[in-house]
Amino acid sequence: MKKIGLALGAGGARGLAHIVFLEAFEELGIKPSVISGTSIGAIIGAVYAAGISAKEMKEAVNEIVFSKKTKFWEIHKKSDIIKMFNFIDPDYHVGGMIKGEKFVKFLFEHMRIDKFEDLQIPLKIIATNYWNKEEVILEKGNLLQAIRASFSLPGLFSPVDINGTLLMDGGMVNPLPYDILKDDCDITAAIDVSAKKVKTEESTPPAYEILFSAFQIMQNSIVQEKFKQSQPDILIKTNIQDVRIHEFTKAASIFEQVLTSKDELKREIEKHLNNC
Numbered sequence: 001m002k003k004i005g006l007a008l009g010a011g012g013a014r015g016l017a018h019i020v021f022l023e024a025f026e027e028l029g030i031k032p033s034v035i036s037g038t039s040i041g042a043i044i045g046a047v048y049a050a051g052i053s054a055k056e057m058k059e060a061v062n063e064i065v066f067s068k069k070t071k072f073w074e075i076h077k078k079s080d081i082i083k084m085f086n087f088i089d090p091d092y093h094v095g096g097m098i099k100g101e102k103f104v105k106f107l108f109e110h111m112r113i114d115k116f117e118d119l120q121i122p123l124k125i126i127a128t129n130y131w132n133k134e135e136v137i138l139e140k141g142n143l144l145q146a147i148r149a150s151f152s153l154p155g156l157f158s159p160v161d162i163n164g165t166l167l168m169d170g171g172m173v174n175p176l177p178y179d180i181l182k183d184d185c186d187i188t189a190a191i192d193v194s195a196k197k198v199k200t201e202e203s204t205p206p207a208y209e210i211l212f213s214a215f216q217i218m219q220n221s222i223v224q225e226k227f228k229q230s231q232p233d234i235l236i237k238t239n240i241q242d243v244r245i246h247e248f249t250k251a252a253s254i255f256e257q258v259l260t261s262k263d264e265l266k267r268e269i270e271k272h273l274n275n276c
Contacts, residue, residue, distance in 0.1 A: 002273055003033035004189055005181030007232065008041030010171035010219055011193035012212070013036030015040025016061060017238055017258040021191050023054040024265045034184045036124040036169040036177040041191075042150035046143060049121040050113045061251050116143050122184070125150050126170030126177045130159055135173040137180055138162070153215065175219035178232040187272045189234035189265070194220050195243075212245040234268040236261050 006025075018041060025031055037045035045213040047057055116123060116139055125138040136224045138146035142162070149160035149167035159168045170177070178190035194216060205213070240257050243250050 001030070002186040003183030003184070004030070004187045004269065004272075005034045005036070005178070006032035006045075006099065007176055007178035007181060007188065007190040008035065008037040009176040009194065009223075010039035010169075011175075011195070011216075013192040013248045013250065014195060014238070014240045014243055014245070014254060015044060016248065016251050016254045017193050017240060018044040018191055019054050019057045019061070020255055020258050020262050021236065021265055022048050022057075023213055024262045024269070028053055028266060028269060030269070032121060032189075034122045034124070034181055036126065036127040036181055037150070037230070038175055038177055039151045039153075040193075041177075042125040042147050042170065045123055046119070046125070046147055049119040049123045051120045061248075065097065069089070087253075092215060094175050109128075114142065114144050116140050116146070119143070124177065124180055126174045127152075127160075127162075128168040128170055128172045130166040130168055135170070136165065136167060155211070161173075169186045171215065172218050174222070174226075176223050176226065179230060180228065187234065187269075188232040189269070190232040190236070191265075192223065192235065192237045193240065194223065195238075195240055208246075209244065233272060236265050236268075 006021075006097040008015070008021075011017075022044070035049055037043070044057070048054070052060075059239060104217055123139065123143075125146045127136045127138055127146065128134070129136050138149070145160055145162055148157075149162060150170045151157065152159055152167070153169045154172070157169070159166045162165075174180075175194070177192050178188045181188050238258050238261050240254055243254055243257075
């Protein structure tokens with residue numbers, strides 16, 4: 001059978017949609033031969049590569065987001081992005097406002113894997129080298145630190161030092177890393193969960209939203225330039241509406257909105273596998 005490489009793009013909360021697309025693979029009875037991911041794509045990709053099914057991931061999301069025992073429930077009630085600091089650890093002195101250590105610890109407790117070499121599916125994680133401003137592909141060694149580096153949004157999360165190199169969010173250089181899979185598979189599939197900005201009734205968005213939106217504008221520009229050079233064999237562009245980058249509490253809506261795209265992915269996979 002042909003090998004399929006799956007690229008999971010950056011996109012904040014909209015990246016929860018990746019779980020639904022992994023369901024598509026499971027329903028077809030196949031698995032990606034290799035996965036690449038940036039930011040939220042790195043997180044979802046790592047959890048799946050560790051052997052946790054899409055169904056289990058959905059259950060975990062519901063537990064984290066909707067359980068009244070979790071900090072996320074408090075965030076949802078207060079509707080204040082700053083209350084995220086109750087869930088993750090503040091760090092005002094090392095290049096960011098949040099360390100991300102608590103989130104990484106939470107991941108480890110669920111995955112029980114902390115090295116790339118122990119994953120069931122090969123994984124490539126994208127981060128950005130702070131000093132030379134270039135892409136770094138992480139695929140060996142400490143998995144959790146690689147994940148943390150990939151989602152370390154500048155100014156919000158502290159950068160991560162891996163082997164003497166200061167790393168930040170991979171979305172600054174490669175938000176949709178399908179190009180790094182071409183040598184490892186026969187078919188490349190990319191899931192783009194970015195979204196166009198929808199005008200709201202607010203005359204001036206809050207500062208944090210402007211920051212997030214600016215980052216997304218940059219990512220969209222990078223992806224469009226990449227498409228001019230080469231495209232994946234399968235490209236799924238989602239159209240997730242009314243979900244801001246931090247609105248993980250809208251998980252149910254995100255899952256529902258990409259069901260049609262999920263069916264599209266299944267058709268495309270079958271078509272490419274049958275074209276010998």
